[in-house]
Amino acid sequence: MIRALLLAISATCSAAALADLAYISNEKDNTLSVLDLDTFEVTATIEVGARPRGIVFNRDYSKLYICASDSDSVQILDVKSGQVIADLPSGEDPEQFALHPNDRHLYIANEDDAVVTVVDTREKSVIAQIDVGVEPEGMAVSPDGRWVVNTSETTNMLHWIDASNHQLIDNTLVGQRPRHVEFSKDGSLLWASSEIGGTVAVIRTDQRKIIQQIDFKIAGVHRDKIQPVGIKLSDDGRYAFVALGPANHVAVVNAQTYAVEKYLLVGRRVWHLGFSADQSLLLTSNGVSGDVSIIDTNKLKVLKTVRVGRYPWGIAVKPL
């Protein structure tokens, strides 16, 4: 009876309120999978634009921004209704983006155009375009909102953009094919992965210089197959998690000593990562195997692998 009641309640609340919900973009299905982080089950699948990749929530989690790369637009999903309610102008082929702490400016990497497009989400208008290197990809905004950093895959640089005036200020040369950048919580360090170089660089934000390069080595995996892409840093400053692409592992890096402490076997071609709200869980999008692995970040163990759509790419988590 109670169970039935609970079921009825959970049904009326749709898939929402009882747990963190992870939204996963499925690049080759043009859908989002919604994953309940309590039951580890997919509770909904939402149709979106063509080739969805980067996804990010606004501050109050009422909207989800979606890079619909082949639709050449950034879509806004109304989270409550699960409906796409608007398209933002985005420039051509948006792949990744970052939302400024002001909750208003979206910085979009336009892969085909060698530009970063700045969109005002309130006015739904483009307010600037900034020339960067060939094939812009990764985007991050520093926690204080001062710096916007973009990676360019063929130019092999990190481009430092002043968020106050949208001027490109500096460039940092890194390893081959930089894919992803992530600021530490206090913003003093920037972590950057180089997919083909096979390395992660740690950069001091104030000097914009590399202070540490991290290499990876997994027994039985050829070094050329170790291709770092997604990075997530735990808020307690303890760990950096690095997705190693076709090596099918996530590296657990000690964020203080930069030593790799462990490699966790996940699904095939692991691309991006996302934490649950309290960071006790880490999700990985495994493109080739079409699933998401769920990692316990305290025990550093893979708990479960859940099938989602084809080629899962981006992960964004909405807290309980």
Place this chain on the structure above:
Amino acid sequence: MNNNYRIKRALALLLLLTSTAPLAQPLQIPVLYLHWQPPVVAVMSNTLPPPADEGLRGAELGISDNNTTGRFLLHNYSLEAQRSEDSAALLQRALDWVAGGNGLIIANLPAATLSRLAQHPQIAGRAIIFNAGSSANQLRTSDCRSGLLHTLPSRAMLTDALTQFLVRKRWNRWLHISGPRPEDQLYSQSLRRSAQRFGATIIDSKTWSFSTDLRRMAQQEIPAFTRAKDHHVVVVADELGDFGEYLPYNTWLPRPVAGTQGLVPSGWHHSIEQWGASQLQRRFSEHAGRWMNDKDYAAWLAVRVIGEAVTRSGSDSAATVYAYLLGEQFQIAAFKGRKLSFRDWNGQLRQPIALVQPNALVSQSPQEGFLHPLTELDTLGYDRPESSCDFATTLPPLQAAAPLQTRANLSTLNPREDLK
């Protein structure tokens, strides 16, 4: 709206250039591209001829990519191109180029011309020549030249890549068919070497020398011609595409065809879209209005390799660039799923090879399970112990400039003796 942004962006860039490096002089990096235009050969299958600007369009795109990077470092790349049917004229152009103090040349030339160019006393040691046009094995084995690097795969790399795939599928018994041309003989030699290397058997070998018009007669002629003991696959060596296009589906036994037609090993193909390659393909087709082929890719890669060395070393001198390219630290991402580097014993860029059919990528070699102590990429082509190269990884110090050779000394070249 768009114009407005373009102007703003241009202004922003100008500001950036003037603000970050007010005193620095832009570094100019001129590159010469030489293309020998072969005489037109009539082939039976009048299929699509190779584009007249193959290679050149790739080099142009490479320059544009390099300049997008270069604008942040005040590096400015430029391309001068010369296409000619006259080898001597191309050699003269290279001599003038080097005499003018330049050291970077991309060559889409036949093997013999390339060899002469590379060993010319006015050029050897003063310039880096990137071979983006000749797949001749001898340039990677016995006729290596210091200063001559290859971004185009050798025939041996191609046939090894194909053979690994065939052997992995246990298609070990081959019926071999070759055209009569010298380049077909070279491809056939390469196939025989690969067969021996990876354990395939050529059960019969035939040379196509008919002059029948196969466009009308293939269904009658090919079955009779391909009657042989049982085999798994027909391997064909017909580089110009004279008859090979008519082999698939017309063979006596229902067998796949591979080699220069059918399943083809190639450095690049329009069907490659993995590893971010669709971005390069889109850039190229927007630039050239056609698909990117292996020669375009090799020329693009040569320019990108130059860009990488100049960006990382901060120098455009041929000696510095050369030392950087052959040093341990050099690596380049080039949309093949792994980093590429040069073999420091013969100057060949190691790279995966695509196996393609007309509209799809079938596989990519090296195949899993073919191992090598250094890198699996070195299971393709001639390995260090197999080459008798006298190849230096540094260029000798510059000699005092000597007077230029005259045109007369060069005009003795006969382009027909060149093997592609």
